[in-house]
Amino acid sequence: MPTPRLHWMRGRRDEEGGEARTLEWIGCDDAGAAIARVVRLQGPLHTNWRLYQAVALDTEARVVQLRPPPPAGADWLAYIGGQVVGRAALPLQAVRTAEAALGAG
């Protein structure tokens, strides 16, 4: 089964510190429906007197804590339908991971 190629577009961005960073890429099917996301991990992050080693933003931009934190170098998570399907050091690798998981599924 060939790996489906999604249409990837920029999602949320972080403008903090004057430097814009893309926090997520959203993979859409031909009909424009978002079916996969690759999300940049952030952390350590202090919120409400708590220290989170690694967090990501869910589809509603809520902070999701990752426990245990992923190993060093796994800065991007690939999600399909809210399920983590893989981790990667770089966004393009995470995109390939998501597309491969979609193809396999």
Next chain:
Amino acid sequence: MSETPLEKIRNIGITAHIDAGKTTTTERILYYTGVSHKIGEVHDGNTTTDYMEQERERGITITSAAVTCEWKDHRINIIDTPGHIDFNIEVNRSLRVLDGAVFIIEGVAGVQPQSETNWRLADRYNVPRLIFINKLDRTGADFYRAFDTLKEKLDIVALPLQLPIGSEDQFVGIIDLVEMKAIIWEGGELGAKYHDAPIPADLAEKAKEYRQTLLDTALSVDDAAMEEYFESGDVAVETLKRCIKAGTISGAFRPVLCGTAFKNKGVQPLLDAVLDYLPSPVDIPGIKIAAEEGEDEHTERRRIKADPNAPFAGLAFKIINDKYGTLTFVRVYAGTLRSGDTVLNTTRDHKERIGRMFQMHADKRAEIKEVSAGDIAAFVGLKDTMTGDTLAAASDPVVLERMAFPVPVIDISVEPRTKESVEKMTIGLQKLAGEDPSLRLRTDQESGQTILSGMGELHLEIIIDRLKREYGVEANIGAPQVAYRETITRPHTELYTHKKQSGGSGQYAEVKVVFEPMERNGGIVFENKVVGGAVPREYIPAVEKGIRVQAETGVLAGFPTVDFKYTLVDGKYHDVDSSALAFEIAAKACFREGMKKASPIILEPIMDVEITTPQDHVGDVVGDINRRRGMIQNQESSSSTIIVRAHVPLKEMFGYISDLRSMTKGRASFTMQFHHYDPVPRNIADEIMAKSA
């Protein structure tokens, strides 16, 4: 000088471990860019940048040399730096003023200790850099193994832009992963002829795999490039180059190239990469102005951007004295300056008139009439400007971020072989110390000896050799001394009467002085509490002076006495026999007697030592510091290294650099500076006193 647009200027350094091929690579660059018409070789002693006699004799680079060349319509100012740790100051000051660097890594050994040290120095100054894995023609050379050492020892994201075709004596060319083509060097013509070719079939799969890694890594710094990739599954060469340049400047990754400079392969693509990926003066965020006193070092401060029309700002980073006088090398960050202009030395707050200006080409010079932002030039006629000083326009008298100089760690005493050479030696050493901020010169007050402090034995050996060759002074070298001090630990009141009656007018003075210990660095404090004229007012300064003079020679071992207060509380005088001299003599004797009863001790300098060591040697380093009577202050982890901070007596630090090198296979480095004085342990005090007796 700058007719070349700023965006077409590159100010780069070439740096590496000793013998990795820096000077050889620089020679090829000069040949291919048409600056020289033949290639000089280090082993033949005829390279352009190693122009000093000692460099040619020893086959090593001692001083950094600046050369300029043109490549594809760009001007590249190159500084070739030394590899030996003793001349680290040259790397330090070069990296401080350069916009980019090429790190040369040996293809057989991979990352070597001095590469690590220089890499961390480049980290300190945020210098964008390219890595060139050299000597791939050598037996045992292995690009992939050398590449692995980049990640292991430097803890970086190393990104190959090229792969080798063949290895050792079969190394014929490279695969360019950006344009996905092979570049093959033809024999002869000293490597000047090469051609593009299809990627060899046996390397096609490997090239595809590495190209994907290149895309994954490089495009991650640029969202627009990612979108271009999502559209077509690839990106234009220009897009990829833009991403590589952005990642190189931000330090997100470090591009890796390869070749063999000695066999003339890989240098032209390295020059292309310098233009494509290293920043021009306008690509960098500008140099920071110095922090105000008391201001946090990390506070965001104003930056001086490269602009030829802005007020002038430049940094003096190197001084050399030759037969024509003193040359001050300046990196111009902003503005334009012409011969005859006056600028402000904002570090020392005085005006300097610019005499002649030169563009330097190793030891040769071409006179220029003006310099602009982005240039590096040498000025003649600066009278009181030292390395690290800022020169600025009076209209915007900024002080640029200062340079950090390594602390000299080895001292030797020097004395001229003939009495007639004393003055010549002093002048010579002062000039050499003016050129080299890692060389310190002082006179030991106790022995009167001239003490030279340097970075290592080779450093000091070269200085003594230069003293002989350039200033005609032959010198004897002796062993160094620790600068001990003495102080007291409890108060004591001493009454002393000086009475001398030997015919004629006599001498009479009596003083009663309270000696009290003070805090460290409290100095020497005098107080007069005499009431009722027991000691007439005109004799008080003589008492103060007598004790201060006598304090230069302590009562235990003759070292200066410090950190005490003395209060004149009472005394007596005689109308005829008292004099200032009599009171001075009485005060001196009062000090000698009183100090002995105030529990005197000897103090030794304690150094603040910072050792950067790979994790696998931290146990040895800490154990050794403990054996040296050191007190570990803290340990910090920084990527693959540990920084150990400790307070260690200076006496125990002599020869430390050699011990540290052998203990850590040369991978650790250290800096130290004076921190405070502490009492020496009893057994060591006894040794010191026995020596001075």
